[in-house]
Amino acid sequence: MPSEHKMKNNRGEILIAEDSPTQAEQLRHLLEERAYTVRVAANGDLALASARQSKPTLIISDIVMPEMDGYTLCKTIKSDERLKDIPVILLTSLSEPEDVIKRLECGADNFIRKPYDEKYLLSRLDSVLLNQELRRDRKMQMGVEVRLGGRRHFITSERQQILDLLISTYEEAVHLNGQLKAANKELEAFSYSVSHDLRAPLRYIDGFSHALLEEYADKLDAQGKDYLRRVRESAQRMAALVDDLLRLSRVTRAEMRHERVDLSDLARDIALELQETQPERRAEFIIAPGIVVEGDGRLLRVVLENLLGNAWKFTQRCPGTRIEFGETQHESGRANVVRDNGAGFDMAYADKLFAPFQRLHTVEECPGTGI
Numbered sequence: 333m334p335s336e337h338k339m340k341n342n343r344g345e346i347l348i349a350e351d352s353p354t355q356a357e358q359l360r361h362l363l364e365e366r367a368y369t370v371r372v373a374a375n376g377d378l379a380l381a382s383a384r385q386s387k388p389t390l391i392i393s394d395i396v397m398p399e400m401d402g403y404t405l406c407k408t409i410k411s412d413e414r415l416k417d418i419p420v421i422l423l424t425s426l427s428e429p430e431d432v433i434k435r436l437e438c439g440a441d442n443f444i445r446k447p448y449d450e451k452y453l454l455s456r457l458d459s460v461l462l463n464q465e466l467r468r469d470r471k472m473q474m475g476v477e478v479r480l481g482g483r484r485h486f487i488t489s490e491r492q493q494i495l496d497l498l499i500s501t502y503e504e505a506v507h508l509n510g511q512l513k514a515a516n517k518e519l520e521a522f523s524y525s526v527s528h529d530l531r532a533p534l535r536y537i538d539g540f541s542h543a544l545l546e547e548y549a550d551k552l553d554a555q556g557k558d559y560l561r562r563v564r565e566s567a568q569r570m571a572a573l574v575d576d577l578l579r580l581s582r583v584t585r586a587e588m589r590h591e592r593v594d595l596s597d598l599a600r601d602i603a604l605e606l607q608e609t610q611p612e613r614r615a616e617f618i619i620a621p622g623i624v625v626e627g628d629g630r631l632l633r634v635v636l637e638n639l640l641g642n643a644w645k646f647t648q649r650c651p652g653t654r655i656e657f658g659e660t661q662h663e664s665g666r667a668n669v670v671r672d673n674g675a676g677f678d679m680a681y682a683d684k685l686f687a688p689f690q691r692l693h694t695v696e697e698c699p700g701t702g703i
Contacts, residue, residue, distance in 0.1 A: 344389030344461070345369040349379035349405060350423075351397045359392065362450055376400025380408055383415055390461060395424045403438045410439035419460045423448070530574050538567040588628050595623040595668060598636050599657040606644045615644070615653035623659055623668060639670040647674035 346368045350356035353374075360370045371388065373379035377399045383391065391409065395402035406420045419441040442460050444453055541564045545557060552560070596619055603617040625632070640655065647653040656671040 343367050345371065345386075347379055347382055347388040347391045348372045349376055349391065349393035349397065349402065351375055351394060355394075362453070366454060376402065376405035376408075379405055383409065383418065384412075387415065388418060390457070390464075391418055391420045392457075393420060393422055395422055406438040406440050417464075419464050421456065421460060531571065534567050534571045534574070538564050538571070541567070589630070590626060591629055593625055593627050593629045593632050595625055595632065595636065596621050596657070598629075598633055599640065602633075602636055602640050603655070606640065613648070613653060614651075615647070615655065618654070618656040618658075620658035623657075625668070636670075643670055643672035643674060645674075646676075647672050650674060 343366065346363055348356055348359055348363075348370060350359065350372065351374050356372045356374075360372060363370050368389075371382055373382050375397045376393070379391065379393065380400065382388075391405075393402040393405050400408075402422050402424075406422065409415045409418055409420055420439070422440045422443040423446055424443055425446045441463070442456050444456055541560045544552070545560050545564075549557065599619045600617075603619065607613070607615060607617075636657075640657070643655045644653075647655065650673055652673075654673045657669070658671075659666055659668050661667070
């Protein structure tokens with residue numbers, strides 16, 4: 333009988349602190365399949381009370397919870413004389429450097445990023461419990477001597493705990509790097525599919541619509557011709573959107589290069605290209621000379637093409653277009669600036685400027701896809 337088998341081979345009792353019933357139940361099922369006894373608490377307060385009532389073998393806690401978060405729960409556990417030897421694993425979706433520091437400060441034995449791979453979580457769990465058994469050894473309690481790089485080091489249990497956490501941080505980074513490579517491969521496959529599978533039907537729609545307008549114009553009334561023009565415009569807009577998405581995916585996947593880049597030269601080249609697209613426009617470009625920075629020249633060109641291209645686009649209704657590129661002092665240091673005398677935008681919506689597909693003007697006012 334399964335329940336009796338688990339009782340005979342019980343590997344210990346784990347307390348889960350998780351405010352999401354769905355995630356808590358998934359974790360409970362995973363651990364019970366591994367012959368652990370599991371208790372669940374919906375927040376840090378309830379988990380602390382449960383641990384004080386009956387000491388678990390290990391605690392797995394979410395970080396973001398109502399009524400005592402995971403950091404506070406861990407810190408409270410580690411400061412309690414009766415509970416401080418209970419290993420605590422934190423589950424987190426946070427990745428900022430200050431969050432790593434908080435994990436170290438609160439004394440967590442390990443942390444695992446959400447969404448987690450089940451095999452990875454179980455391996456981390458086994459590692460923490462193994463380390464806990466080693467710490468119970470008298471030598472580990474008193475400290476051990478190790479040799480690193482030809483030098484002797486004495487590691488106490490507290491230092492060992494920090495070392496374990498640093499090692500697990502590195503292992504987590506390696507694990508995430510593998511996931512990132514897999515995601516990049518999926519993105520490349522998607523980009524290939526978009527490039528070949530979407531462009532072809534769009535070309536057919538545009539091409540046959542154009543053929544109808546050219547060869548059967550005498551059989552179409554004004555309304556029919558207008559419908560076909562709208563079909564062509566929509567197909568062309570969709571094709572432009574696909575091209576923009578592909579360019580965006582290539583930019584985000586490319587490896588960063590470091591080199592000296594003359595932004596003034598780049599800005600002048602882009603300005604000439606813009607003027608050649610509409611030679612009839614009267615436009616004044618004012619570009620400060622000698623602005624040289626350290627960075628990736630290809631990516632910086634993408635930035636300037638977008639900023640100067642937007643300035644060119646949003647000044648098209650100005651009788652005297654004026655576009656400037658220069659530098660200024662910002663509170664955090666030197667900043668490069670693009671200015672124009674165009675349409676501008678409402679600062680209340682400034683947070684939408686760099687989000688894909690977000691537009692602050694209609695297509696009729698200014699063309700573009702919002703990428």
